[in-house]
Amino acid sequence: MSEPLLTVSNLEVGFTTDDGLLRAVDGISFEVQAGQTVGLVGESGCGKSVTAFSLTRLLPQPSGQILGGSIRLLGRELVSLPLNEMAKLRGESISMIFQEPMAALNPVQTIGRQLGEIYALHHTCSPPEALQRSVAMLKKVGIPSPEIRLTEHPHQLSGGMRQRVMIAMALALKPALLVADEPTTALDVTVQAQILDLISDLQHEMKMGVLLITHDLGVIAQTCDEVVVMYAGRIVERAPVQELFANPRHAYTRGLLSSIPRLDGTPKTRLPTIEGTVPALSEMPVGCRFCMRNGATPDSPTLFTRPEYKEVTPGHWLELCPRCCT
Amino acid sequence: MVSPPLLNVTDLNVHFPVRGGVFLRTIGSCKAVDGVSLTLQRGETLGIIGESGCGKTTLGKAIVHLLKPTAGTVMFEGQPQHHDRRQRARDFQMIFQDPAESLNPRQTVGDIIGEGFVVQKMGTPNERRQWVAALLEKVGLPTSSARKFPFEFSGGQRQRIGIARAIALKPKLIVCDEPVSALDVSVQSQVLNLLMDLQKEMELSYLFISHNLAVVKHISDRLAIMYLGKIVEMGPAEELYRAPRHAYTKALISAIPEADPTAPKQRIRLTGDIPSPINPPPGCAFGHRVKAPRYEESLKQPIALKEITPGHFVSNCPCCVE
Numbered sequence: 104m105s106e107p108l109l110t111v112s113n114l115e116v117g118f119t120t121d122d123g124l125l126r127a128v129d130g131i132s133f134e135v136q137a138g139q140t141v142g143l144v145g146e147s148g149c150g151k152s153v154t155a156f157s158l159t160r161l162l163p164q165p166s167g168q169i170l171g172g173s174i175r176l177l178g179r180e181l182v183s184l185p186l187n188e189m190a191k192l193r194g195e196s197i198s199m200i201f202q203e204p205m206a207a208l209n210p211v212q213t214i215g216r217q218l219g220e221i222y223a224l225h226h227t228c229s230p231p232e233a234l235q236r237s238v239a240m241l242k243k244v245g246i247p248s249p250e251i252r253l254t255e256h257p258h259q260l261s262g263g264m265r266q267r268v269m270i271a272m273a274l275a276l277k278p279a280l281l282v283a284d285e286p287t288t289a290l291d292v293t294v295q296a297q298i299l300d301l302i303s304d305l306q307h308e309m310k311m312g313v314l315l316i317t318h319d320l321g322v323i324a325q326t327c328d329e330v331v332v333m334y335a336g337r338i339v340e341r342a343p344v345q346e347l348f349a350n351p352r353h354a355y356t357r358g359l360l361s362s363i364p365r366l367d368g369t370p371k372t373r374l375p376t377i378e379g380t381v382p383a384l385s386e387m388p389v390g391c392r393f394c395m396r397n398g399a400t401p402d403s404p405t406l407f408t409r410p411e412y413k414e415v416t417p418g419h420w421l422e423l424c425p426r427c428c429t
Numbered sequence: 430m431v432s433p434p435l436l437n438v439t440d441l442n443v444h445f446p447v448r449g450g451v452f453l454r455t456i457g458s459c460k461a462v463d464g465v466s467l468t469l470q471r472g473e474t475l476g477i478i479g480e481s482g483c484g485k486t487t488l489g490k491a492i493v494h495l496l497k498p499t500a501g502t503v504m505f506e507g508q509p510q511h512h513d514r515r516q517r518a519r520d521f522q523m524i525f526q527d528p529a530e531s532l533n534p535r536q537t538v539g540d541i542i543g544e545g546f547v548v549q550k551m552g553t554p555n556e557r558r559q560w561v562a563a564l565l566e567k568v569g570l571p572t573s574s575a576r577k578f579p580f581e582f583s584g585g586q587r588q589r590i591g592i593a594r595a596i597a598l599k600p601k602l603i604v605c606d607e608p609v610s611a612l613d614v615s616v617q618s619q620v621l622n623l624l625m626d627l628q629k630e631m632e633l634s635y636l637f638i639s640h641n642l643a644v645v646k647h648i649s650d651r652l653a654i655m656y657l658g659k660i661v662e663m664g665p666a667e668e669l670y671r672a673p674r675h676a677y678t679k680a681l682i683s684a685i686p687e688a689d690p691t692a693p694k695q696r697i698r699l700t701g702d703i704p705s706p707i708n709p710p711p712g713c714a715f716g717h718r719v720k721a722p723r724y725e726e727s728l729k730q731p732i733a734l735k736e737i738t739p740g741h742f743v744s745n746c747p748c749c750v751e
Contacts, residue, residue: 146613147584262481291480291640293699296684300698318613321643321686344690362618363688364647370666371474371625371648374618380583 107134114172142327202285204265215253263294341420391424433507436469441501463658476649522595526607528587539575585616664741676749716748
């Protein structure tokens with residue numbers, strides 16, 4: 104079998120803070136195939152966004168650093184790539200959509216200038232050609248009257264329109280991998296449905312791999328081929344979407360799945376919850392990080408040896424903690 | 430005689446003036462809430478759902494009198510709202526979306542929760558401290574939290590502080606404005622459970638505002654769907670979900686991604702954005718957005734809510750309802 108589009112192995116990312124070095128991502132491994140959508144799910148602070156920023160080498164500097172492991176995209180190692188080389192790859196091979204489009208777009212430049220800049224930088228297009236391509240791209244993401252929109256500033260657009268502009272910018276150079284960090288969290292459900300449909304339409308057209316980061320399990324179920332569940336900087340479970348929802352093996356995955364209110368559930372009944380909260384990064388146990396929320400006592404042996412992460416059935420990976428897995 | 434409903438809102442309008450020109454004269458009005466009528470019984474939860482900008486938060490604020498309605502009446506237990514703010518605070522309270530922004534960062538949690546008692550001149554300092562401790566226990570926080578500041582807590586814990594503040598004066602109605610939208614799913618379910626437990630214990634009524642239909646449906650007895658300042662459909666939660674009548678309700682339900690990969694994907698693709706309430710289109714606003722084939726007919730008759738089965742109201746718009 105050919106090499107996957109993206110291979111992340113044993114990636115470790117840390118931040119230097121006043122409390123010393125904190126490992127936000129602690130040895131994670133997964134792959135994304137061309138044309139596949141992989142969902143990365145977990146609670147806030149579990150390291151989803153840090154993973155995304157590591158893939159694009161956009162970690163906050165100087166505090167954030169990749170401590171170890173490798174990220175291979177299209178056969179090239181990204182971790183050791185010089186930054187000027189990386190800048191060339193961004194946009195052409197890998198690009199990113201951010202959660203809050205208002206914060207990611209430049210408020211004092213027109214849409215046309217921001218979008219045209221991509222073509223000008225990467226293709227050394229003439230200005231009229233860049234304009235032409237920008238119009239075509241905005242049309243593709245479903246923005247009505249693109250010629251007028253190009254002359255407007257981000258604040259003149261609605262949230263959904265801004266997210267479409269972000270998508271147009273991310274896809275302008277037909278990247279091989281799109282990293283979408285919570286692309287629809289700030290949007291209404293009806294607009295969310297439009298944006299998710301748009302991403303999947305364009306994905307099929309361009310044979311692009313998508314890493315979709317979200318905390319919404321509904322979005323995962325409807326759009327992804329494979330799901331990676333992260334908890335406190337580690338991957339606890341990874342499986343094809345049908346398998347994960349039908350047969351979750353890790354206690355955290357099961358807890359997450361059962362705690363969402365269902366549309367066909369009995370109203371006004373108590374929802375199952377996951378007790379406790381995520382331990383602070385500085386107080387992480389060496390072993391299984393979920394055990395403490397799963398009723399383990401502080402002297403439980405599972406807290407002191409790191410559980411093995413392995414493929415239990417074809418395609419189904421699990422962090423094999425004897426307490427938390429079935 | 431049947432006792433009057435806890436809350437009776439009739440034909441409520443909240444319009445904001447739009448100013449422009451050199452002298453900032455009023456050049457138009459933004460009809461954030463436009464002719465909303467609803468009732469709420471004791472111990473009942475009414476869920477209000479709609480997209481951003483549909484006026485659901487404005488409606489909630491007008492009901493608790495944080496905004497002055499332009500027209501219409503809000504009756505509480507058959508009486509008009511009390512003119513004294515202190516009296517109103519004992520009848521209804523509000524829980525806000527972002528617990529980080531709605532708690533004063535320079536007050537201790539004890540001061541935040543106990544402020545109501547001070548304003549109402551209730552109890553001695555010692556008694557108030559005991560009441561605050563009891564409230565903290567009720568919402569599942571350690572009593573030692575009273576001496577801490579809001580930033581020392583996580584999002585879910587802060588929302589619990591907000592809830593403790595809201596129930597301190599034993600109100601009858603709480604307007605919950607997106608109380609769990611900013612929280613993670615595992616914490617979200619904890620807060621929803623707390624709200625449901627408190628409702629049972631204190632016979633509270635909730636007006637639960639959210640854009641997350643799954644959450645609202647779980648906690649509500651009845652649902653009201655808002656679109657551009659108007660309620661387009663209102664009825665028992667289960668019935669509205671099983672048999673929606675208005676085209677907007679149908680689209681909204683179909684747009685929700687179900688957490689089940691085997692569920693059929695039959696999304697009604699909505700095009701366009703919600704129109705601006707400053708210049709709403711004439712006739713049916715939703716028909717205009719989706720370019721409904723029978724949109725023209727909605728211009729000919731006034732659109733109002735009609736009761737089709739007991740308790741189930743739907744707008745009589747010809748282009749959205751068959």
